[in-house]
Amino acid sequence: MNLNRYQYVSFDIFDTILRRSTAHPTDIFRIIETYCQKNNIAIPQNFTNNRINAEMNAYKKFGRSATIEHIYNELENVWKKSTDELKSIEIQLEINGCRPAPYMVKILEQCINSGKTVILISDMYLTSDIIIKMLNKCNIHGYSKLYVSCEHNCSKSENDLYLKVLNELDISPNQIIHIGDNFRSDFINPIKLGIRANWIKNCQKKLCRTPNNIDDYSKLTYRTFQTCAENCKFNLSKFGYLGCNTLGPVLIGFSIWLNENLKIKGIKDVYFFSRDGYMMKKAFEILYPNKYKTHYLYCSRRAYCVPLLWKHPDFEDIFKYISIPRLISIYKFLLIVGLEPHMFKSQVNNCGLSFDEMIPKNEFFASNKVRMFYNNIKEYVIKNSKKEFNILIKYILSFNMDKNIAVIDIGYHGTMQNALKELTNEIGLDINITGLYIMINPNAELIKNKTIDARGYVNDNYVQDDTIININHFTAIFESIFLAHHGSVINFKILDDNILPVFNKYEYLSNAENESNELVLLNEYQNGALALVNEINNSFFPNTFFVTPKIAFFNLIRMGINPTLWEAKTWGDFDFYDITYMKMARPKSILKYFKNPIQLKKDFEQSAWRIGFVKRLFKIKLPYSSLLKVLSKLKCIRMCCCEKIKKIYKKA
Numbered sequence: 001m002n003l004n005r006y007q008y009v010s011f012d013i014f015d016t017i018l019r020r021s022t023a024h025p026t027d028i029f030r031i032i033e034t035y036c037q038k039n040n041i042a043i044p045q046n047f048t049n050n051r052i053n054a055e056m057n058a059y060k061k062f063g064r065s066a067t068i069e070h071i072y073n074e075l076e077n078v079w080k081k082s083t084d085e086l087k088s089i090e091i092q093l094e095i096n097g098c099r100p101a102p103y104m105v106k107i108l109e110q111c112i113n114s115g116k117t118v119i120l121i122s123d124m125y126l127t128s129d130i131i132i133k134m135l136n137k138c139n140i141h142g143y144s145k146l147y148v149s150c151e152h153n154c155s156k157s158e159n160d161l162y163l164k165v166l167n168e169l170d171i172s173p174n175q176i177i178h179i180g181d182n183f184r185s186d187f188i189n190p191i192k193l194g195i196r197a198n199w200i201k202n203c204q205k206k207l208c209r210t211p212n213n214i215d216d217y218s219k220l221t222y223r224t225f226q227t228c229a230e231n232c233k234f235n236l237s238k239f240g241y242l243g244c245n246t247l248g249p250v251l252i253g254f255s256i257w258l259n260e261n262l263k264i265k266g267i268k269d270v271y272f273f274s275r276d277g278y279m280m281k282k283a284f285e286i287l288y289p290n291k292y293k294t295h296y297l298y299c300s301r302r303a304y305c306v307p308l309l310w311k312h313p314d315f316e317d318i319f320k321y322i323s324i325p326r327l328i329s330i331y332k333f334l335l336i337v338g339l340e341p342h343m344f345k346s347q348v349n350n351c352g353l354s355f356d357e358m359i360p361k362n363e364f365f366a367s368n369k370v371r372m373f374y375n376n377i378k379e380y381v382i383k384n385s386k387k388e389f390n391i392l393i394k395y396i397l398s399f400n401m402d403k404n405i406a407v408i409d410i411g412y413h414g415t416m417q418n419a420l421k422e423l424t425n426e427i428g429l430d431i432n433i434t435g436l437y438i439m440i441n442p443n444a445e446l447i448k449n450k451t452i453d454a455r456g457y458v459n460d461n462y463v464q465d466d467t468i469i470n471i472n473h474f475t476a477i478f479e480s481i482f483l484a485h486h487g488s489v490i491n492f493k494i495l496d497d498n499i500l501p502v503f504n505k506y507e508y509l510s511n512a513e514n515e516s517n518e519l520v521l522l523n524e525y526q527n528g529a530l531a532l533v534n535e536i537n538n539s540f541f542p543n544t545f546f547v548t549p550k551i552a553f554f555n556l557i558r559m560g561i562n563p564t565l566w567e568a569k570t571w572g573d574f575d576f577y578d579i580t581y582m583k584m585a586r587p588k589s590i591l592k593y594f595k596n597p598i599q600l601k602k603d604f605e606q607s608a609w610r611i612g613f614v615k616r617l618f619k620i621k622l623p624y625s626s627l628l629k630v631l632s633k634l635k636c637i638r639m640c641c642c643e644k645i646k647k648i649y650k651k652a
Contacts, residue, residue: 008171009111010119012180015202017104018134019231021097021539023208023223030220032089035544044079051075065153068125091130097539100138102234112142119165123149123156156185162193218551225249228535239521239570240528246556247481248532251283253552254438257457259288261436262406269402271297273409273416278484279526280408283533295399298501300489304419306338307389310382315374319365323415327358338384347376391492393427395499404432410482411437413444414452439468458549467553473625474560476576476584476608507577518574561611561625568615576608585612
């Protein structure tokens with residue numbers, strides 16, 4: 001910037017050394033309107049337009065000396081009611097939402113440290129006492145003087161504020177340099193007076209843009225989240241910023257919805273299921289501190305369902321109460337029902353079964369050999385189940401649960417909630433359990449039959465869109481981003497009179513062979529998401545925004561179904577566990593697949609994130625999700641045709 005030649009340096013304030021948490025200056029009026037509507041605070045109809053008109057009228061009456069006090073007096077004349085509360089809300093939002101622009105503040109501090117005289121200058125209706133509070137909040141000190149247009153009845157836009165600065169400092173134009181973001185007021189106008197000027201490009205216009213497929217009702221929320229994410233960007237790694245921009249809005253939207261539902265139900269005792277509830281709990285406690293009794297409940301389908309098997313020990317019941325993967329072996333089955341596989345090798349051999357052979361779920365259920373094997377081990381299943389039941393009950397009783405509680409999770413079928421309900425009923429605890437989930441399957445038996453009380457953020461009273469369909473394209477990533485940094489819970493043990501969870505190995509433990517260092521990256525991603533939650537919490541009042549699922553998931557779905565090449569590579573190297581470990585999306589080179597197309601089919605089908613796989617493979621921008629949908633339909637058609645041909649062949 002060639003500042004060494006000048007003893008005097010003047011800085012514009014807003015969008016130069018101070019950033020706001022709103023994309024457009026008038027967005028703060030819309031936020032006030034939304035906040036007041038949600039919190040039953042009296043406000044004029046069409047507040048945003050009335051506030052803008054009041055500002056114009058104040059400038060007509062008082063010229064460049066119009067202050068925020070004058071503006072709200074004009075609004076009061078129209079509304080015929082006191083506007084003091086609305087004015088204080090706007091001032092507080094301005095103070096809460098200001099952030100230092102790191103690069104420019106660093107230059108300002110270098111100027112002060114080198115002995116230069118630093119001047120701050122702004123065309124603004126906020127008075128200097130308010131602006132000083134904003135500067136102090138952002139730890140900006142050491143400037144010599146602050147000039148605000150409304151207090152001097154002159155402005156940068158008319159050039160007379162620059163003349164006033166020159167006269168008061170008793171300097172000539174060639175002794176000072178000005179830095180600001182407004183091309184006319186901060187660059188052209190000072191140059192006309194002979195003042196050297198540097199124009200800083202303002203990125204706010206870019207943040208004001210919103211995608212066309214977002215409705216007008218939600219555009220304010222979207223661009224505010226984008227602006228706050230941009231404010232967080234300077235303190236985050238690249239992958240952390242991705243988490244800020246993609247997972248952050250989901251956590252905020254779900255937390256707001258969760259608070260509203262808890263309020264309606266009158267529930268204060270809230271339990272976040274491990275492991276997916278980890279990030280939800282952290283975000284919720286940031287936005288609503290000390291409002292609820294929040295707990296992290298160690299659990300898993302295996303840890304809560306196995307202790308109930310003694311109540312439902314028949315072969316048919318097992319598969320209603322235990323989650324079975326689509327492919328299963330006898331070895332895996334024994335682990336699922338809570339037994340140590342190697343203790344039952346002889347029974348496996350006696351029934352003519354293979355220990356490690358993977359069998360499709362339906363075939364496994366229908367096998368007489370499997371049924372016979374289960375009947376041979378049934379007494380062991382019951383004995384182990386009762387043992388685990390007694391320990392688990394002690395763990396649950398340690399929480400001293402209220403009569404009405406809520407359980408929180410990603411959700412889907414409500415199996416865990418039903419298990420907890422049955423466990424508490426078994427020991428005579430009269431507890432009403434409400435399940436509040438990111439999404440549910442309304443056709444799941446427990447939910448459809450209203451066996452449990454469950455609601456989903458995505459499936460709630462909003463107009464349904466294709467959110468769930470899109471998430472299904474990257475389920476592996478979606479499940480990974482919520483994970484706590486511990487393995488899944490196997491069961492519980494008693495150690496020195498304490499009930500402790502026993503964990504499986506954590507998937508993302510760092511080791512020398514882990515090329516992508518997943519634990520570090522996942523930490524960065526999750527911390528980035530929480531940075532946005534903190535930014536929104538610090539910038540705005542609680543209970544301000546309406547966040548529909550479409551807005552909450554917009555950036556995450558974009559990443560999942562239309563990733564950049566860098567996103568596809570970074571996420572693609574992550575491991576994902578589904579029966580066996582696999583890479584999210586890690587194809588070999590096109591040349592290798594050209595030589596061996598069968599390997600391409602195999603690698604593609606074993607990929608946990610197929611859109612990421614084809615993106616990394618072809619690298620170019622294509623509608624990969626649409627292409628995969630077409631391929632999926634073609635596969636279904638081919639399978640149907642094959643089935644029909646088989647039936648015709650059998651009849652013949």
